[in-house]
Amino acid sequence: MEKAFQVCVLLFNQANEYQLTAKLYDSLGYKGQAKRYAHKAEAFNESAYIVRSCLGISFSDVIEAVSAEACTENKES
Numbered sequence: 140m141e142k143a144f145q146v147c148v149l150l151f152n153q154a155n156e157y158q159l160t161a162k163l164y165d166s167l168g169y170k171g172q173a174k175r176y177a178h179k180a181e182a183f184n185e186s187a188y189i190v191r192s193c194l195g196i197s198f199s200d201v202i203e204a205v206s207a208e209a210c211t212e213n214k215e216s
Contacts, residue, residue: 147190148204154183155205 161176
């Protein structure tokens with residue numbers, strides 16, 4: 140169960156990275172690239188949703204783990 144939770148957090152983090160990249164490309168005027176990354180973000184979000192719903196992991200638990208991970212990374216830099 141712990142590994143599944145870690146996978147869910149990784150999927151969610153990757154979806155966020157793709158979404159940020161899509162916004163960057165969109166702001167730079169690269170609409171094709173922006174659309175491609177937005178679709179990747181959507182796919183990763185759907186994958187995370189499937190893992191969460193199949194294993195009964197709550198969304199708030201994932202958000203807490205992502206937030207804790209981000210806080211740890213900020214302290215290290």
